[in-house]
Amino acid sequence: MVNNIKEIFSIFTAKAVVKNTFASCINITSTSKNESKYLSIDSQKKYLLYIHVPFCDNLCPFCTFHKFKHNFEDSNRYFKTLREEIKILKRKNVKVDSVYIGGGTPLINEKQLRITIKLVKKLFDVEDISCETDPNHIDVNTVYKLKGLIKRLSIGVQSFDDEILKQLSRYKRFGSSLEIKEKISKIVGILPITNIDLIFNIPNQTQDILRDDLQSAKDLGIEQITTYPLMSSDLNSGFLKSKKINTNEQKFYNIIKEELKDYTKNNMWSFSKNLVDLSDEYVSTHDEYIGVGSGAFSYLDGKLFINAFDLKEYEENIITRKDALMAKSEFENINKIEYAMLSTLFGGKLNIKEFNKLYNVDLEKLLRKELYLVKKLDVIKIEEGIIYPTQFGEYLLVIMMASFYSGMDKVRAMFRK
Numbered sequence: 001m002v003n004n005i006k007e008i009f010s011i012f013t014a015k016a017v018v019k020n021t022f023a024s025c026i027n028i029t030s031t032s033k034n035e036s037k038y039l040s041i042d043s044q045k046k047y048l049l050y051i052h053v054p055f056c057d058n059l060c061p062f063c064t065f066h067k068f069k070h071n072f073e074d075s076n077r078y079f080k081t082l083r084e085e086i087k088i089l090k091r092k093n094v095k096v097d098s099v100y101i102g103g104g105t106p107l108i109n110e111k112q113l114r115i116t117i118k119l120v121k122k123l124f125d126v127e128d129i130s131c132e133t134d135p136n137h138i139d140v141n142t143v144y145k146l147k148g149l150i151k152r153l154s155i156g157v158q159s160f161d162d163e164i165l166k167q168l169s170r171y172k173r174f175g176s177s178l179e180i181k182e183k184i185s186k187i188v189g190i191l192p193i194t195n196i197d198l199i200f201n202i203p204n205q206t207q208d209i210l211r212d213d214l215q216s217a218k219d220l221g222i223e224q225i226t227t228y229p230l231m232s233s234d235l236n237s238g239f240l241k242s243k244k245i246n247t248n249e250q251k252f253y254n255i256i257k258e259e260l261k262d263y264t265k266n267n268m269w270s271f272s273k274n275l276v277d278l279s280d281e282y283v284s285t286h287d288e289y290i291g292v293g294s295g296a297f298s299y300l301d302g303k304l305f306i307n308a309f310d311l312k313e314y315e316e317n318i319i320t321r322k323d324a325l326m327a328k329s330e331f332e333n334i335n336k337i338e339y340a341m342l343s344t345l346f347g348g349k350l351n352i353k354e355f356n357k358l359y360n361v362d363l364e365k366l367l368r369k370e371l372y373l374v375k376k377l378d379v380i381k382i383e384e385g386i387i388y389p390t391q392f393g394e395y396l397l398v399i400m401m402a403s404f405y406s407g408m409d410k411v412r413a414m415f416r417k
Contacts (some may be wrong), residue, residue, distance in 0.1 A: 006249060028306070028329045028411065036323045037290070038092040040300035046097035048286035049089070049120070051082070052293030053106040053113070054311075057136065058173045066295035066309060067104045068410050074311065078294070079112035081315045083119055085292045088322050090123045092289060098128035107137035110145070117149045130195075130226055135174040135183055143187040152193040154226065155184065160216040161209045181220060188221050194271075195224040200252040201247060202230050210252055214259040225263070226270045227256050229402050253395050267347050268389075268397045280381075287340055287358070292324070295412065302336045305330045306411065337361055342404065345380075346397050350387040 041047075055078070056072035068074070089096070099120055106113055117129060130152040138155060146153065157180060158168055165171040168376075172182060187417065188194050196217045200210055217225045229249055256271075263271035288362045290298045294314040298305040307324035308314040317324045331339070340359060352363055362369060374380050379393040389397055 009414045028327050030327050033321055037298050037300060037305040037325050040090060040303055041094055043093045046095045048289040049096045049099045050289055050291040050296055051101045052291060052296040053103040053293050056105045060169060071107050075109040076112060078311060079116055082293055083116055084117060085324060094333050096124040096126050099126055101131040103132055105134050106131050106326050107133040110142055114149060127151060135180045138183050138187055140186050143190045147190060152195055154195040154197055156197045158199045160213050164205060168203060182300050184220050193224055195226055196222050198227045199230050200227055201246045201249040205246060207255060210255055211259060224272045225260060228269055229398060231402050231406050250395050253398055265348060268394055299324050302331045304383050342400060345389055346401055352385045352387060367416060
């Protein structure tokens, strides 16, 4: 009973902390024509480059990312502007060591995407490139054309259960579970890493359905499985209001860890058959990143920079200002440290000495009370100067990161309106 009370208190507190911290530090202001995110670039540092492709054939009701209904006229024009923004990075002496291409559906305009990736590789000499897609854009010929261009292809499957796929409005769009499995089986091994994205805690999802999803992913022989909790925000509120909320999130996460215990944990929601370096969209591997494309975020020197969402405004900004920037928010120093601590621990551990050196802080002094509390609540343990999350702490990190993403979605919702 005591443990249950401690866990309930910890979950409530964790969600409240992220929500309140995000609300207090995201004080968004419009930027003037003279302002530029490139003034915050450290020319000695290498960054994760996030490239956003905001087009989909169909708009899934549960998805909270920035996107538009696709047509080739718009996407051809967009990719041309996107490449101009990428060239600007090079002229500003930005250094890149990994790339994550998200959406939307990046492979929706395969030809333009390949041209763009080739440009990135030429300008930045980078090999670590990840790209998202949906099951409709993974035919064998397409994937073979990506060989040598990307290291990791991430397929948004979400579930292998036909009833869940129907509930998510994906069954008619992407096919049945059997059809999706057949598509994936034909491309496994073409690229160094094939990843499958699965969502847990979906309404009407049972423990058996989740176990079957995980087993199906393992049976396909793919190299990596990423499991996200269903996230809620203003952008998918209509979908969630029509459903009975699932209350098994913590149980589901424990099932995931149990079923994937033979896999290497890259971070709290990504698991690989072998040890790999994972550059996710915003977390774990880079304390700062730069985003290009409509609606992309950059986090540089404690500031959140936001690119124009409207496609015409985005294009006009690149042409006239050489920067897509439309708004920014500056974090207080304590918020920067809290975010860095969250993203570092999300990767599995935090070396206190290295963290202090990197951020010029004394973590145990700055957050003395907070560290004492989370140790008492069995959220973390500290061994030989390393902070590790406990088993319960791992789940807390999952819901805290999900809350962080939901906070980012609120920013997206604001600018979409």
